[in-house]
Amino acid sequence: MKKLMMAFVIILTALNLNAQKADRTKPPKLSPPKSLQLPAVQEFTLTNGLKVYLMEKHQVPLIQLNLILKTGSLNDPDGKEGLADIVFDMLDEGADGMNALQIADEIDFLGANLNISSSLFTSNLSLNVPVSKINDALKIFSKILLKPDFPEAELIRLKKERLTNLMQWHDQPNEIARVAFNKLLFGSHPYGRAEIGTEKSIKKITREDIVDYYNRYFLPGNSFIVAVGDIDKSGLEKLLSEYFAGWSKKGKVEYKIEMPENVNSGKIFLIDKPGAAQSVIYLGDIAPSRTTQDYYSINVMNTILGGSFTSRLNNNLREEHGYTYGAGSRFVLRPVAGYFIAYSSVQTDVTDKALQEFFKELNGIRQAISQEEIDRAKNYTALGYPNNFQTVAGIAGEVEELVYYNLSKDYFNQYIDKILSVKDEEVKSAAEKYIKPDKMIVVVVGDKSRIAEGIKKLNLGKVVEMTVENILGKVPEM
Amino acid sequence: MNKISSQFIYGEPMKRQILILFLFLISGWMSAQTKKIEFVHYKLDNGLNVILHQDNSTPIVAVTVLYHVGSKNEGPERTGFAHFFEHLMFEGSPNIGRGEYFKIVESAGGQLNANTSFDRTFYYEILPSNQLELGLYLESERMLHLKIDSIGVETQRKVVKEERKQSYENRPYGSLLEKIFSNAYKVHPYRWIPIGSVQYIDQAKLDEFIEFYKTFYVPENATLSIAGDINIEETKKLVEKYFGEIPKGNKPIPRPEVVEPPQKNEIREIVYDNVQLPMVVFAYHIPEQGTPDYYALRLLTTLLSGGESARLQKEIKDKKQMALAVGSIPLSLEDPGLFIVYGLTNVGVKAEDLENAIESEIDKVKKELISEYEFQKVRNQIESDFVNQNSRVAGIAENLADYLVYFGDPNLINTEIERYMKVTREDIKRVANKYFTKENRVVLYYLPKSMEKK
Numbered sequence: 001m002k003k004l005m006m007a008f009v010i011i012l013t014a015l016n017l018n019a020q021k022a023d024r025t026k027p028p029k030l031s032p033p034k035s036l037q038l039p040a041v042q043e044f045t046l047t048n049g050l051k052v053y054l055m056e057k058h059q060v061p062l063i064q065l066n067l068i069l070k071t072g073s074l075n076d077p078d079g080k081e082g083l084a085d086i087v088f089d090m091l092d093e094g095a096d097g098m099n100a101l102q103i104a105d106e107i108d109f110l111g112a113n114l115n116i117s118s119s120l121f122t123s124n125l126s127l128n129v130p131v132s133k134i135n136d137a138l139k140i141f142s143k144i145l146l147k148p149d150f151p152e153a154e155l156i157r158l159k160k161e162r163l164t165n166l167m168q169w170h171d172q173p174n175e176i177a178r179v180a181f182n183k184l185l186f187g188s189h190p191y192g193r194a195e196i197g198t199e200k201s202i203k204k205i206t207r208e209d210i211v212d213y214y215n216r217y218f219l220p221g222n223s224f225i226v227a228v229g230d231i232d233k234s235g236l237e238k239l240l241s242e243y244f245a246g247w248s249k250k251g252k253v254e255y256k257i258e259m260p261e262n263v264n265s266g267k268i269f270l271i272d273k274p275g276a277a278q279s280v281i282y283l284g285d286i287a288p289s290r291t292t293q294d295y296y297s298i299n300v301m302n303t304i305l306g307g308s309f310t311s312r313l314n315n316n317l318r319e320e321h322g323y324t325y326g327a328g329s330r331f332v333l334r335p336v337a338g339y340f341i342a343y344s345s346v347q348t349d350v351t352d353k354a355l356q357e358f359f360k361e362l363n364g365i366r367q368a369i370s371q372e373e374i375d376r377a378k379n380y381t382a383l384g385y386p387n388n389f390q391t392v393a394g395i396a397g398e399v400e401e402l403v404y405y406n407l408s409k410d411y412f413n414q415y416i417d418k419i420l421s422v423k424d425e426e427v428k429s430a431a432e433k434y435i436k437p438d439k440m441i442v443v444v445v446g447d448k449s450r451i452a453e454g455i456k457k458l459n460l461g462k463v464v465e466m467t468v469e470n471i472l473g474k475v476p477e478m
Numbered sequence: 479m480n481k482i483s484s485q486f487i488y489g490e491p492m493k494r495q496i497l498i499l500f501l502f503l504i505s506g507w508m509s510a511q512t513k514k515i516e517f518v519h520y521k522l523d524n525g526l527n528v529i530l531h532q533d534n535s536t537p538i539v540a541v542t543v544l545y546h547v548g549s550k551n552e553g554p555e556r557t558g559f560a561h562f563f564e565h566l567m568f569e570g571s572p573n574i575g576r577g578e579y580f581k582i583v584e585s586a587g588g589q590l591n592a593n594t595s596f597d598r599t600f601y602y603e604i605l606p607s608n609q610l611e612l613g614l615y616l617e618s619e620r621m622l623h624l625k626i627d628s629i630g631v632e633t634q635r636k637v638v639k640e641e642r643k644q645s646y647e648n649r650p651y652g653s654l655l656e657k658i659f660s661n662a663y664k665v666h667p668y669r670w671i672p673i674g675s676v677q678y679i680d681q682a683k684l685d686e687f688i689e690f691y692k693t694f695y696v697p698e699n700a701t702l703s704i705a706g707d708i709n710i711e712e713t714k715k716l717v718e719k720y721f722g723e724i725p726k727g728n729k730p731i732p733r734p735e736v737v738e739p740p741q742k743n744e745i746r747e748i749v750y751d752n753v754q755l756p757m758v759v760f761a762y763h764i765p766e767q768g769t770p771d772y773y774a775l776r777l778l779t780t781l782l783s784g785g786e787s788a789r790l791q792k793e794i795k796d797k798k799q800m801a802l803a804v805g806s807i808p809l810s811l812e813d814p815g816l817f818i819v820y821g822l823t824n825v826g827v828k829a830e831d832l833e834n835a836i837e838s839e840i841d842k843v844k845k846e847l848i849s850e851y852e853f854q855k856v857r858n859q860i861e862s863d864f865v866n867q868n869s870r871v872a873g874i875a876e877n878l879a880d881y882l883v884y885f886g887d888p889n890l891i892n893t894e895i896e897r898y899m900k901v902t903r904e905d906i907k908r909v910a911n912k913y914f915t916k917e918n919r920v921v922l923y924y925l926p927k928s929m930e931k932k
Contacts, residue, residue, distance in 0.1 A: 022719050024573050024622075027582050028615055033606040034537040034707070059513070059535055062865055101796060104786035109855045111862025130862055157799060164802050164825050167754050171650045275752070277647035278640065310580045319577060322636025325644045345644045347636075376585045383587020383606045386538050391869040475754070478825045 036386045038412050041399055042233050047245050050220040053403055054227045054236055055395055063134050063229035064392035066126040067145065068400055071217035072118045073195045074255055082197020083205055086158055087213050088118040091125070093154035095140075096147040100154055103140060112137045114144075120191070121255070121335055122404065128393060131230045134239065142243040145218070150210050159205065162196050163476040170468055170475055173273055174345075177280040177445045180271055180471045185284060185339060185441050187263035199476040220244070221252040226399045228392040257336050262286050265439045266461040271471060272448035279351040279446030283358060284341040285439055290333035290405055296418050297426035298331055298434060303377035304427070305329050305365045305435070306342055310376065312361045313342060323347055323354045331434075335405075340434060348447055352454030355442065359460065362437040374427055382419035484561045484641065484673045485593035515868065515891050517878055518710055522718065524726045525698030529878045529888055530713055531705040533871060539706030540872040541613030542602040543621070544879040546701075547694035549674065550596050550667040550734050550813065556682060558674015561594040562638055563690055567601065568592075569630040571619040576630060579616065586612050594672045597812040598883065604872050607707035611716055617702065618720035621695060626687050635679055642673050650753045651924055658761045661745050661920040662816055666738040696727025701883055705875035738763075738814065745920045750930040755802065756829040757924040758836065760819040762913050767810035768885050773897045774905040775808045775817055775913070780856045781848060781906065782806045782819070782839070787855075789842075790821075794835050800827045804836070812884055817913065829923045843910040853903050860898050 042054045073084040092114065093100040107114050112129040114137075125145060129137040169175040179194050186192030196202070225244075227236055262285055288294065299307075306313035306329025317327040327344035342362065346354040389395050389412075402411055444455065448465065456463050517531040552559045570576050583590045588605035603613045646652040655671050663669035702721065704713060741763060765771050783790045783806040790804040806819040819840070821832045848856075868874045868891070881890040 022615070022618070022723070024615070024619065026573070028611045030611060031608050033587070033608045036537060060865060060869060101787055101792055104792075105855070108785040108787045109858055111858040113866075128866065130865055157796075160799075160824070161802060164755070167825070168650070171752050171754055173648055277643040280648075308584055310577070310584050315577070318637055319633060322633045323640070325637055325641040345640070345648065347640055347643075376581060379587050380584040381587075384589060384604075385587075386536050386606065387589070387604060390536055390538070390871070 033383055036389065036413065036416065038389060041402065041409070044233065044237055046220070046237075046241055048220045048248050050240075050244055050247065051224040051403075052227065052236070052240060053224065053399055054231075054233055055399060056230075056232060057228055057392060057395065058230050060392070061131045061230050062128065062392055063131050063227060063231055064126070064128050064396045065134075065138075065141075065229075066124055066226045066396050066400060067141075067223060068226065068404070069123045069218060069223045070121065070404075071222065071253060072120045072123050073193065074120045074190050074257060075213070075217060075253075076190075076193070076197075077209075079201060080197075080205055080209055081193050081201040082162065082195070083209055083213055084118045084123065085196050086155070086162070086202075086205055087210050088116050088123050089158055090150050090155060090210060091116055091144050091148050093158070094149035094151040095143040097149070098143070099151070103144065106140050107137070110137050114141065116144075119195070124400075126393070126396070134231070138239060138243045146247055148214065150207055150214075152207055155205075155207055155210070159202055160478060162202050163199060163478050165196060166199060166202075166472065167475050167478075169472055173276055173278070173280045173445045176271060176273065176468055176471055177282050177443055180269060180443045180445070180466075181282045181284060181341065181441075183471065184264050184267075184269055184443060185262060185286070186260050189260040190257065191260050191339075199473055217253055219249050219251045219253065220247050221250070224403055226396050226403065228396045228399065260286055260337050262439060262441065264441045266441070268442040268455065268461050268463045269444065269466055270448060270452060270455060270463055271443065271445045271466045271468060273445050273468060274447055274449070276348065276445065276447045278345045279348055279354075279444055279451055280343075280345050281351070281354065281358065282341055282343050282443045283362070283440050284339055285436060285441070287331050287333060287338040287340045287434060289335060289337055291335070292333070294426070294430050294433070295333070297422050297430040299381055300374065300377045300419065300422050301365070301369075301427050301430040301434075302329055302331055303381050304369060304373045305361065305431070308377070308380055312365065313344070313358070316357050316361055317344055317346070317354060321350075321353075321357065323350050323357070327358075348450050351444065351446055351451040352458055355444070355455065355460065356458060359437055362435055362440070365431045365435055369424075369428055369431065371424070374424055377427075378420055378422060382416040385415055385419075484645070485591055515874060515878075517888060517891075519882065519888055522697065522722055524722070524724055525696075526721055526724070527701040527882060528714075528717055528721075529701065529703040529875075529882060530708065530710050531703075531871075531874055531878060532708050532710055533705060533874070534707045536871075537607045537707050538604060538871060539607045539610050539613065539704065539708055540602055540604050540870075540875045541610065541617060542600065542703045542872065542875040542879060543617050544701045544703065544876075544883060545599045545601075545695055546597075546699050546731075546883050547599055548595050548597040549670065549672040551694065551732065552667060552670075552674070554667070554670070556678050556686070557670040558638070558672070558676070558679055559682060559686075559690065560599060561672045561674065562634065562679050562682070563687060564592050564594045564599050564601075565634040565638060566626055566630060566687060567620050567624060569627070569634075570625050571623050572625060574616070574619055576627075582612070582616065588613070596668055596672060598880075600876060600879075602872055602875070610704070610708055610713065611720075613704075614716050614720040618724065621697065621700065621721070622724045624691055624695070626684065626691070628684065631684065631687070638679060639676050642676060646673065651751065651757055653749065653751070654757075654759065654922070654924070657747065657749055657922055658759065658816065658818065658920060661747055661922070662741070662761050662763065663738055665736050666813065667734050667736070668738070668811065668813065668815075692727060693729055693731060696729070696731075697721065697724050698726055699731050701879045703875040703879035705878070706871040734813075741918055744916045746922075747920075748923045748925060750927045751924050753924055753926055755825065756823045756827075756832070756926070757922075758821050758823070758829050758833045759922040759924070760836070761920040761922075762817040762819075762915075763918050764808055764815055764817045764913050766812060766814050770897070770900070770905075771909050771912070772808070772810070774901045774909040776898065777856050777860065777901050778843065778906050778910060779806045779808050779817070780859050781843070781852065784856065784859050789839055790819075790836065793839055794821060794832070798835060800824055800832050800835050829925065833921070840910070840914050843907065844914060847903050847907055850903075853906075857899065861895070864895055
């Protein structure tokens with residue numbers, strides 16, 4: 001085992017370099033950071049109108065190819081919530097006469113990974129494959145996209161799987177809090193739904209619904225491809241033309257979505273989970289859309305509030321008080337509005353105190369922010385940015401965002417400067433504008449008998465007591 | 479390689495979790511198909527191992543330090559000590575005040591974290607590459623003269639208790655790992671897991687922390703592994719500048735010598751938990767990582783559960799529809815470890831029936847040689863994993879350090895694939911027969927509390 005290494009490995013047992021002595025009293029002064037140099041995003045359009053975006057990266061013999069459809073659970077018809085989630089899950093359950101196992105077997109044999117997922121606005125078929133196998137992989141990939149069979153038997157299985165998931169959520173405090181937060185913040189707005197639907201809606205979904213959704217939203221004009229990896233433009237164009245040019249359906253889908261409103265502003269929801277080991281706390285409010293002018297200042301402000309380890313929330317709740325393993329906050333920004341959330345899981349006995357500290361910090365960020373905090377947050381956000389560009393999958397995700405939100409072509413190269421040039425006043429005004437503690441909803445999932453009294457005494461707002469069933473419904477019957 | 483560990487900072491919530499069973503960190507190895515990972519390995523006079531890998535494609539650098547100490551170096555009255563100590567390593571030094579460590583790294587645009595497994599503790603900073611020297615300064619400060627005070631100890635005691643609740647107790651099936659290891663090991667220190675038991679941390683005294691630091695956190699027990707946008711010669715100078723003056727510990731470093739005797743009879747336990755669905759878990763004793771049989775077992779696990787077309791998924795989840803999830807995973811450990819197979823029942827399926835179904839798949843591997851086609855598929859999957867691993871500099875630094883510490887040869891990052899490719903179809907059948915026996919296993923049932931007989 002301890003065999004010596006190959007020729008290129010040098011072993012020096014005694015190193016004799018004229019080393020200087022380190023000044024340990026302060027961190028070393030360093031040269032300015034190198035800039036991030038990324039290859040350009042190349043664009044082309046297939047004859048059917050399908051747009052393709054490529055960033056070449058030749059370090060590893062891999063290709064990441066994501067096909068993004070601009071549709072998701074937002075387009076679920078009323079009463080059929082969970083439809084999009086099932087449609088996308090069904091794609092690789094049978095296609096062009098191949099059954100689910102044959103498809104899985106072929107993909108595994110290629111050493112490829114195919115992930116299919118859907119969210120509110122978009123859905124994604126993402127393929128990661130050794131470059132030598134791209135042709136074979138695209139053959140299957142295109143069948144799954146263009147000729148899905150939607151076999152009835154698999155639909156029954158997937159519906160049952162979802163009902164089982166709903167059932168399991170009853171014992172998962174984080175899931176309860178997540179579903180409750182969306183539902184209570186957004187009410188009947190589509191953002192308030194659980195993506196996989198409800199017992200009632202899942203049971204109603206039929207094969208016809210799936211086919212109908214597929215026919216309506218799977219359109220080349222409603223989609224685009226992002227490829228990153230060890231391939232050039234002409235090679236990719238040839239391959240994609242072969243497999244996708246025949247996809248000739250016409251049309252484009254425009255979604256219409258109303259601005260959500262915080263329907264429970266200022267209320268505290270206490271969801272009883274008897275015997276819970278901790279209390280899960282989520283606080284939040286509606287936030288602006290991804291295209292807001294304040295995007296960069298929000299980013300810096302949230303880094304200070306709860307977006308990093310040294311942030312005020314984590315520092316207070318974890319490092320000063322030891323109430324938790326961690327606390328934080330983030331903005332989830334969407335094409336139309338988004339939300340702000342602050343979160344932690346805390347020791348049951350200090351749930352009320354922890355809530356108090358949350359509000360102290362949420363109010364505090366509106367009062368004063370030090371220069372040191374602003375500088376640190378800007379550096380942290382800006383200088384850590386190149387990390388996102390290490391892997392083909394990571395880069396593809398960044399390019400997707402660029403394309404979907406139609407960001408400027410030099411967005412990646414400008415990002416660091418944009419963050420570093422955010423003004424102090426802009427950070428402060430982002431806090432005043434977007435952090436409104438008295439408007440937020442609070443969701444606490446924990447052992448009511450041990451925490452209710454303390455929470456009520458805080459007089460934060462109206463306390464609404466709920467059960468897990470109020471949020472998730474009864475455990476599904478199957 | 480699959481590792482179990484507890485870490486310093488936790489991840490984000492609000493992601494849809496279908497099923498999180500274990501806290502596994504996956505890291506890996508490198509393929510023959512791809513570019514060789516070149517590196518330099520040498521030792522400083524004080525015994526510190528240094529590994530450097532240059533990759534200038536992204537302007538970032540990972541500075542990592544692996545200390546060869548984990549939960550298996552703990553005494554039974556101090557379980558969780560190594561992981562707790564990991565938390566103390568962020569408290570500062572005579573030159574870095576409490577809480578400053580993170581501020582310095584974040585101000586530089588860097589990220590940092592650490593984790594503790596059964597066998598080792600691992601620290602890293604991922605920094606813009608101009609900040610390489612900062613990473614060296616920070617890691618050398620805490621190797622040279624960590625400051626431990628009672629404020630830090632008291633706070634981290636509370637934090638770690640909440641970590642334990644969040645990661646294990648407030649989560650269905652959260653006690654699974656603890657149950658597996660406490661049943662499977664009777665004398666070896668793998669019988670407790672890295673998070674340990676809460677009461678021992680409360681009992682530990684300040685001088686115990688200092689003693690632990692002086693014993694294990696010494697250059698001759700550490701590996702400094704750096705990967706990313708660096709210049710090798712300049713980096714060597716900087717490493718000498720910051721680490722050269724750290725004195726050797728010169729104390730014997732205790733390693734557990736106890737060998738777990740072979741298990742003679744099947745061990746079974748039923749755990750009643752706040753869960754909706756029964757779960758069945760098998761844990762078979764297997765040899766330590768790096769042995770030929772271990773590689774055969776890695777191919778075997780890919781055959782059983784590597785992807786949707788694998789045998790357990792295909793037969794039990796898809797065809798028989800008896801399970802919502804099935805899987806298998808050999809835990810790679812420095813001392814002999816465990817091969818875990820688990821299944822979460824579908825609604826209405828009895829744990830006994832799922833156990834039988836999994837058992838019959840295991841029997842099939844024991845009786846029948848796998849087909850050439852399936853064998854080729856498994857090899858392809860393993861090769862492809864190679865290419866996909868090591869795509870991040872932090873992963874490369876960690877793997878190089880692991881290969882050095884566990885096998886004495888960092889170049890396995892390039893050549894370990896050959897060990898996998900030596901495995902034959904017959905080997906797979908042989909190891910299944912050798913290790914997948916009743917007397918060599920623990921069987922756990924997780925059942926809903928409502929099923930408990932009053």
